[in-house]
Amino acid sequence: MPDAPLDRIAPVPELAARAARTGSSPVRDILALTARPEVISFAGGLPAPELFDAEGIATAFQQVLTEAPRRALQYSTSEGDPDLRAAVAARSTARGLPTDPDDLLVTTGSQQGLTLLATALLEPGDVVLVEDPCYLAALQIFSLAGARVVPVPTDDEGIDPSALDEIAAREKPRLLYIVPTFQNPTGRTLSAERRAAVAEVAARRGLWIAEDDPYGELRFEGEPQPWIASFPGAEDRTALLGSFSKVMAPGLRLGTLRAPEALRRACVIAKQAADLHTSTVDQAAAARYLAIADLDAHLARVRGAYRERRDALVDGLAGALPEGSRWNRPAGGMFVWATLPAGYDATALLPKVVRHDVAYVPGAPFFAGRPDPAAMRLSFVTHSPEEIAEGLVRLRKALEEAGGEG
Incomplete structure (x- = not known):
């Protein structure tokens, strides 16, 4: 022709x-x-x-590449390195949120974790509630998912639970995205009382919570606040996003997603479609670093x-x-x-x-x-x-x- x-x-x-x-x-x-x-x-x-x-991370890489190069350089499971998940679970439990390694999915940065949640939870046109102002990349993720983003007012103490309740009743959202500790961009931290109120609103209004915590271990003063995921009403509806970027190194691109079983399984399937699994060698090195170094x-x-x-x-x-x-x-x-x-x-x-x-x-x-x-x-x-x-x-x-x- x-x-x-x-x-x-x-x-x-x-x-x-x-x-x-x-x-x-x-x-x-x-x-x-x-x-x-x-x-x-x-x-x-x-x-x-x-x-x-850098020296401690280099030592961790050297050890895993010397001792088990075939495993470290091979394909791996989508859920993530068992040793890394066990170490993160232990740290989460020590910080007041009982966590089993099987509760966790390792992601390519916590940014991917939020993308997986959007894939698993949102249909085009679904409403997502966000703090106003909000982390920029989250707005990009929800836009690409076709969601309708609705802002919730904040004050100097963070999100306003009364406004959250009113807007949730009106908009019937699927998801609330929130950074309750040292929020990006404002640096604000939500009090325990407001966290409990957010959990109560989510349970009563029937919405998921994506709780993003990349900065929680960077506290200079004051007492740590419990995760929203630990409050009554939030346990079965909260996905907790963690990151190694601020505590170890952002170039590793390692994060974790802790979520209820059905949601976690859906995110595993979404991850299989996205990248199969996070870098095997980076996960192995991070797990080794946590075993041989004093992260605290x-x-x-x-x-x-x-x-x-x-x-x-x-x-x-x-x-x-x-x-x-x-x-x-x-x-x-x-x-x-x-x-x-x-x-x-x-x-x-x-x-x-x-x-x-x-x-x-x-x-x-x-x-x-x-x-x-x-x-x-x-x-x-x-x-x-x-x-x-x-x-x-x-x-x-x-x-x-x-x-x-x-």
Whole structure:
């Protein structure tokens, strides 16, 4: 059959609507903009690389590749390395949530865990409730799943349980996504009373909870709060997402998903379709690291350094931001949430600020509802206190020059 004339060739089909409507992560775009080494960036949530236990992780890799290379380099089960799941289960149980290794699925970062939950739980058009503001990548995941995202108001203490109850009654959601401890982007932590109220609303209104906890072990002060998954009413409807990115190294791309049996099994099937299993050698090395190293001692060093960096940032903001600005003092995690006075637009100001070799993330993209143009997220973990001080000097100069423009 002869080739068709070029003027009769049909156009290439369009992208799926969900792909076309889901934008790139503004944070990733800003990181590309500020990749120059001279930039002091408060934008990325990047753990401090000089604090990685590179020697301990290298030893773990060396041991597993020396002792069992055929197993470490081979295909593995979708559920994950049994030794790694046992170690995570033991740590979860010690932190107050009795967990069996079979309760867990190892994922390629906790980000994949949330994607698997969206695949297993959501049909196009289903309603997902999120904190407002919310973790950006979660908004991307729910958009790609075809869900309708409905924001729940928050205050300085986190999500408002009364508003959650009212919106859940009206919207009939399938899922609530929440980061209750040192939330991204705000750094806020939900009290035990509010956690209990969230669990009660979920049980009474009949919705799943995706509880994301990447920062829980980065507490600098105060008493740890129990997971929502441990409260009455939440036990049979909560998927708890964990991550090694903030406690070991993000380059390993390792996370865990703890969920009730039927949901966990559905996520295993979704994972089989996505990538078969998470990297065998990375899982084996992480399990070995947990067996031979003192992760708690390592975390104590990390928390000490992060506490100093938080203090350097928070204590310096009064001299860097315009009069009338507001910000919080998180008890852990990686982020400070600041709001400039009325008339300032953090998104419009950013290009002018970057010209002074300093950066932040505008707060507006984190909102599923009406954005606050004056809000910004500042990460304190990547730079030393001295670098933070210099970054704040640059930020003050940039904001003084720009004023409330934009």
